[in-house]
Amino acid sequence: MSKLSIGQMAKLNQISVQALRLYDEMGILKPIEVNPETGYRYYDVKQCGKLDMIRYMKSTGISLKEIKDIFEHRDITKLNLVLHEHLKSIDHDIQELELQKKAVKKMIDSYNRYLKSPQDGTITLEYIEDRKIYSSMTDINFYDYGIEAYENILKDLRQDMEKQGIPEVYYYNAGTTIFQDDFLNKKYLSNEIFVFVDQDCVSSFLQILPANMYACVYCDDFDKEKQYIVKLYDYIEQNQLIVIGDYICEVLTELPITKTNKREMFLRLQVPVTFVKK
Amino acid sequence: MSKLSIGQMAKLNQISVQALRLYDEMGILKPIEVNPETGYRYYDVKQCGKLDMIRYMKSTGISLKEIKDIFEHRDITKLNLVLHEHLKSIDHDIQELELQKKAVKKMIDSYNRYLKSPQDGTITLEYIEDRKIYSSMTDINFYDYGIEAYENILKDLRQDMEKQGIPEVYYYNAGTTIFQDDFLNKKYLSNEIFVFVDQDCVSSFLQILPANMYACVYCDDFDKEKQYIVKLYDYIEQNQLIVIGDYICEVLTELPITKTNKREMFLRLQVPVTFVKK
DNA sequence: CTTGACTCTATTGCTGCAAGAGGGTCTATA
DNA sequence: TATAGACCCTCTTGCAGCAATAGAGTCAAG
Numbered sequence: 032m033s034k035l036s037i038g039q040m041a042k043l044n045q046i047s048v049q050a051l052r053l054y055d056e057m058g059i060l061k062p063i064e065v066n067p068e069t070g071y072r073y074y075d076v077k078q079c080g081k082l083d084m085i086r087y088m089k090s091t092g093i094s095l096k097e098i099k100d101i102f103e104h105r106d107i108t109k110l111n112l113v114l115h116e117h118l119k120s121i122d123h124d125i126q127e128l129e130l131q132k133k134a135v136k137k138m139i140d141s142y143n144r145y146l147k148s149p150q151d152g153t154i155t156l157e158y159i160e161d162r163k164i165y166s167s168m169t170d171i172n173f174y175d176y177g178i179e180a181y182e183n184i185l186k187d188l189r190q191d192m193e194k195q196g197i198p199e200v201y202y203y204n205a206g207t208t209i210f211q212d213d214f215l216n217k218k219y220l221s222n223e224i225f226v227f228v229d230q231d232c233v234s235s236f237l238q239i240l241p242a243n244m245y246a247c248v249y250c251d252d253f254d255k256e257k258q259y260i261v262k263l264y265d266y267i268e269q270n271q272l273i274v275i276g277d278y279i280c281e282v283l284t285e286l287p288i289t290k291t292n293k294r295e296m297f298l299r300l301q302v303p304v305t306f307v308k309k
Numbered sequence: 310m311s312k313l314s315i316g317q318m319a320k321l322n323q324i325s326v327q328a329l330r331l332y333d334e335m336g337i338l339k340p341i342e343v344n345p346e347t348g349y350r351y352y353d354v355k356q357c358g359k360l361d362m363i364r365y366m367k368s369t370g371i372s373l374k375e376i377k378d379i380f381e382h383r384d385i386t387k388l389n390l391v392l393h394e395h396l397k398s399i400d401h402d403i404q405e406l407e408l409q410k411k412a413v414k415k416m417i418d419s420y421n422r423y424l425k426s427p428q429d430g431t432i433t434l435e436y437i438e439d440r441k442i443y444s445s446m447t448d449i450n451f452y453d454y455g456i457e458a459y460e461n462i463l464k465d466l467r468q469d470m471e472k473q474g475i476p477e478v479y480y481y482n483a484g485t486t487i488f489q490d491d492f493l494n495k496k497y498l499s500n501e502i503f504v505f506v507d508q509d510c511v512s513s514f515l516q517i518l519p520a521n522m523y524a525c526v527y528c529d530d531f532d533k534e535k536q537y538i539v540k541l542y543d544y545i546e547q548n549q550l551i552v553i554g555d556y557i558c559e560v561l562t563e564l565p566i567t568k569t570n571k572r573e574m575f576l577r578l579q580v581p582v583t584f585v586k587k
Numbered sequence: 588c589t590t591g592a593c594t595c596t597a598t599t600g601c602t603g604c605a606a607g608a609g610g611g612t613c614t615a616t617a
Numbered sequence: 618t619a620t621a622g623a624c625c626c627t628c629t630t631g632c633a634g635c636a637a638t639a640g641a642g643t644c645a646a647g
Contacts, residue, residue: 033457036644038593043464048594049635069643070595079460083480084565090477091412095634101565107420110565114417121410125403132399134369139392142385179311182357186321199368202361287362287379287388314613316624326625327604347612348626373603 033076034064040074044082059085059099093117134200141204145284145297151251152259154266159301161242165201165234166208166225167191174219188224195236201228204282214278214302219257243303246272250298256280259300267304276303311354312342318352322360337363337377371395412478419482423562423575429529430537432544437579439520443479443512444486444503445469452497466502473514479506482563487556492580495542497535521581524550528576534558537578545582554581
């Protein structure tokens with residue numbers, strides 16, 4: 032009894048009956064005999080050899096179409112070519128997944144940050160480590176034009192990043208700057224927008240925000256920014272601090288839990304300071 | 310002009326119009342207004358915020374369905390759960406790809422081996438490094454029953470491997486053994502089948518074939534094995550070699566370039582030997 | 588002859604769109 | 618105001634590799 036029914040063949044090879052029918056249909060593995068009346072498929076035990084090859088190639092991720100090609104070409108050079116190309120595509124996919132992983136981790140970090148942050152309105156004085164940023168200048172001061180302008184500037188930022196080859200994964204939790212002088216003169220003027228990147232990111236267009244003490248206000252609504260900046264001024268004055276750098280509006284967390292369509296963000300408004308020597 | 314047509318929205322966000330329509334249909338991102346007569350969709354610039362979130366989540370590989378869930382649940386705990394599960398699934402996928410990579414590399418090595426091997430029938434005396442194998446014993450001597458029995462034994466081997474947790478990637482280029490005594494007595498008796506594994510593979514059921522000089526015959530057809538073993542006997546006798554271990558039939562390469570349905574293999578028949586001291 | 592296990596073909600579903608068909612709509616210019 | 622060209626609409630199909638049906642025929646044993 033050398034002829035096997037499709038079910039027997041399937042069980043022997045730990046494969047589904049549907050898969051075998053598909054391979055037949057695609058012409059990858061034809062049964063040695065088909066009863067013309069009933070349409071029943073019968074396989075030869077020897078075909079397990081070919082089936083093993085199919086399975087092995089499938090386990091490498093090679094598509095059925097390519098497997099079919101390989102069997103039809105009967106050409107070792109072609110096979111070698113396919114294998115080498117496939118190896119490249121696997122490496123590509125792995126890199127892709129590593130990027131995904133990084134993106135997920137960034138989200139998780141961002142949410143942990145949110146959970147552990149102080150309440151809206153809290154003022155702190157904290158040491159912040161140095162940060163690497165990619166920043167982009169614009170013509171528009173979005174404090175003058177509101178959310179629409181901001182959206183447009185964000186889009187420009189993304190385009191810039193793409194041009195400079197900064198991976199999209201860093202397009203997350205953007206920040207904006209008011210230069211030190213403008214901040215001190217209470218001019219709400221911002222033409223700079225940036226994203227934080229990490230150590231892995233290399234590009235000649237990156238800048239460093241040096242480590243320093245920062246006076247900070249936590250804020251849960253973009254619309255409260257101006258109002259909370261006033262809090263910063265007051266705090267600085269009361270504590271006799273000296274502003275020594277640009278003001279930054281940092282997005283700590285952006286929530287996908289929005290009722291309105293608008294961005295819902297958790298911010299840390301901050302400005303680097305030093306102390307009056309007594 | 311705060312209302313954007315679908316095309317403007319698409320261009321602004323570097324996304325396709327179809328994608329936007331899909332998100333609408335799925336209820337992930339609905340336009341703020343739909344003209345009931347024409348069906349034209351109109352978006353608000355503010356919705357770019359939500360779209361950015363969608364894109365970012367998509368870039369992590371989270372499915373649209375899950376993204377929808379997250380938006381609908383409005384629940385941070387749920388989000389955190391999804392993110393952590395997704396992180397796990399990414400790691401799983403990466404491991405999967407690493408296995409695929411290993412499988413492709415094995416195939417490539419195997420074909421290089423084939424290309425660089427001597428002709429069918431060539432006899433050699435070579436030093437072979439130690440090899441790690443997973444072997445499985447059977448009741449059946451397949452030299453008595455031919456290809457059918459061999460196929461069955463192979464299937465048993467695969468099952469064994471699965472039970473022991475040996476990855477499927479090693480189910481490739483199997484080998485068979487004739488024990489030393491049987492070989493010397495010219496009894497073709499094989500109850501052992503095995504696969505080669507590499508350093509990465511850990512299991513308590515692995516054995517080592519120690520490094521040694523081997524007398525070998527290259528062979529391009531399974532059916533010629535017995536005939537070629539005779540060549541080995543002759544060679545050993547002529548050169549006054551002493552057999553010091555089990556005979557092995559090693560599959561170097563299995564070709565997916567088969568006209569017949571049968572396995573087409575390139576073999577290296579081998580037996581470890583030492584030299585008569587003069 | 589019946590029963591249960593097996594087989595057949597054919598269809599749908601999964602994911603995230605892309606591409607195209609066949610048709611209406613908007614806007615600016617001649 | 619007619620018309621062209623760019624835009625928009627709602628379908629449907631396709632992709633990969635099967636799984637999971639449905640509805641009907643077939644096989645082997647009791």
